[in-house]
Amino acid sequence: MPDKLVTRGLVLRATETKEADYILTVLTAEHGRLSVIARGARRRSSRLAAACQHLAFSELVLYRRGNWYYLDEASTLTLFDGLRADLEKLSLASYFAEMTEAVTSEDLPADEVLSLLLNSLYALDALDRPNELVRAAFELKLLSLSGYEPLLADCAVCGEESPAEPLFDAMQGVVLCRKCAGPTGGVPLDAGALAAMRHIVGAPSKRLLSFTLEPASLARLSAACETFAAAQLDRRFKTLDFYKSIKLT
Numbered sequence: 627m628p629d630k631l632v633t634r635g636l637v638l639r640a641t642e643t644k645e646a647d648y649i650l651t652v653l654t655a656e657h658g659r660l661s662v663i664a665r666g667a668r669r670r671s672s673r674l675a676a677a678c679q680h681l682a683f684s685e686l687v688l689y690r691r692g693n694w695y696y697l698d699e700a701s702t703l704t705l706f707d708g709l710r711a712d713l714e715k716l717s718l719a720s721y722f723a724e725m726t727e728a729v730t731s732e733d734l735p736a737d738e739v740l741s742l743l744l745n746s747l748y749a750l751d752a753l754d755r756p757n758e759l760v761r762a763a764f765e766l767k768l769l770s771l772s773g774y775e776p777l778l779a780d781c782a783v784c785g786e787e788s789p790a791e792p793l794f795d796a797m798q799g800v801v802l803c804r805k806c807a808g809p810t811g812g813v814p815l816d817a818g819a820l821a822a823m824r825h826i827v828g829a830p831s832k833r834l835l836s837f838t839l840e841p842a843s844l845a846r847l848s849a850a851c852e853t854f855a856a857a858q859l860d861r862r863f864k865t866l867d868f869y870k871s872i873k874l875t
C-alpha cells in the first residue's frame with residue numbers, strides 16, 4: 627500500500643508537464659518542501675485545479691509512490707486574492723516563493739518558514755504596509771531561520787551596544803560602528819533601521835511587522851536586507867529582478 631499523507635501546503639511553484647499534469651513544489655510544516663504530481667489538474671473540470679495554483683494554500687491528501695508524492699484530494703484554504711490583483715505585490719510574492727524554495731529541503735520540517743511565508747503573503751494581501759517593508763522583513767527573517775542569523779546586539783569590534791553611524795557588514799552578518807568599520811565599510815544604517823533589524827530577527831512571525839519606520843530608515847533597512855540576502859545566498863532571483871523592474875517606488 628502506498629503511504630498516505632494528509633497535510634497543509636503552499637504551492638511555491640507549479641510546473642506544467644505532459645498532457646494535463648502539474649508537478650508542484652509544495653511547502654509543508656511537517657515535511658518541508660515536497661515535489662507533488664497532480665494528475666489531470668490542468669483540465670478545466672479537475673477538482674484539484676484551484677489548489678494547484680501558484681501560492682495557493684490548501685489541505686492536501688497525498689500518496690507516496692517511490693520518490694514521488696501524488697495529489698489525491700485538495701481543499702483550498704486561501705488563494706490570497708488581494709495580492710493576485712496587484713502585479714507589484716504578486717511579483718514580490720513570487721520572489722518570496724522562489725527564495726523559500728532556495729533555502730528549504732525535503733523532509734526537513736519547515737513550520738517556522740511556512741508561518742513566515744503565510745504571514746508575509748497575508749501582509750501583502752490584506753495589510754496596508756509598504757511593500758519594501760514586507761520584503762525587507764521577509765528576507766531578514768527567512769535568512770535568520772535558515773542558519774544565517776546576523777549578530778546585531780553590539781558592534782562586532784568594540785562591543786558598543788548603540789554604535790554611532792552604524793554600518794551593516796553583509797558578508798559577515800555583523801553590525802559595526804563607523805570608526806570600527808575601516809575602509810571596507812558596509813551598508814549604512816541608522817538607529818531606526820538597526821532597531822528594526824533587531825526586532826525582525828527576534829520577533830515571532832506574527833509580530834514581524836509590528837513597528838513603523840521613517841522613509842529614510844526604511845530605505846536603509848531595505849538596502850541592508852537585500853544586500854544581506856544576495857551576499858549569503860550568493861545567487862540571483864529572476865523574480866526579484868522582475869519585481870524591481872516594475873515597482874513604482
Ligand SMILES: [Zn+2]
Nearest residue numbers: 781784803806
Ligand atoms: Zn565599534
